[in-house]
Amino acid sequence: MPRLAQPAGSEDAQDPIALLGNLVKAAILRYLRSNPDVTIGRVCDALELGPTTIQPRLNELEAAGLVIADPPTVAGASRKGVWVKYRTNNEAVTDLYLRLGMAIGEF
Template identity: 55%
Template sequence: MPKYARPADGDGAEGPLAILGNRVMAGIIRQLRKTPNVGRKAVADALQVPHSTLVPYLGELEAAGLLLADPPRGERKRGEWVVYRVNDEAVTDIYLRLGQEIGEI
């Protein structure tokens, strides 16, 4: 089985690429910048993806600190309505890290 090519100095790009290189995650960030403080259904409808597809991505983005949820994950009760917004500072940071890794910044 072939191994994936991994440049010796490319470890810093993996995190930003995993998030910003994924169409659904990038779409979630874009949509929540346009319309912050909305729930899962509104985001899923706007992106035209199934709710079940969206939920894991929202969790990953929240865990990475790129989305802020109200109420936060540790304070939620079962069945509670959650709204999301973008953590602009964290998104800018990851965008700049990617730019540095590819020599753009």
């Protein structure tokens, strides 16, 4: 028996829902779309959440290509002492939004 029920025809919705199906991640994307090139501190202040909540989700969004970090994450390298600025990858976010819309029959 599968852990999660997956209705027939829902395959196209799986990635968009997994990436956007979290209120914190959606709020991060919403904030970064209107406030590009900000540090994690600004994101935390705006969303009234701590860095231990925001950072893992920023990392997930960056790994998925939805958020761009400057300087970018380099595997195995530390960014301690570096002010990282984040912005959305607007093309990737729009593509994900359209894929979700198609999956639910909106487009």
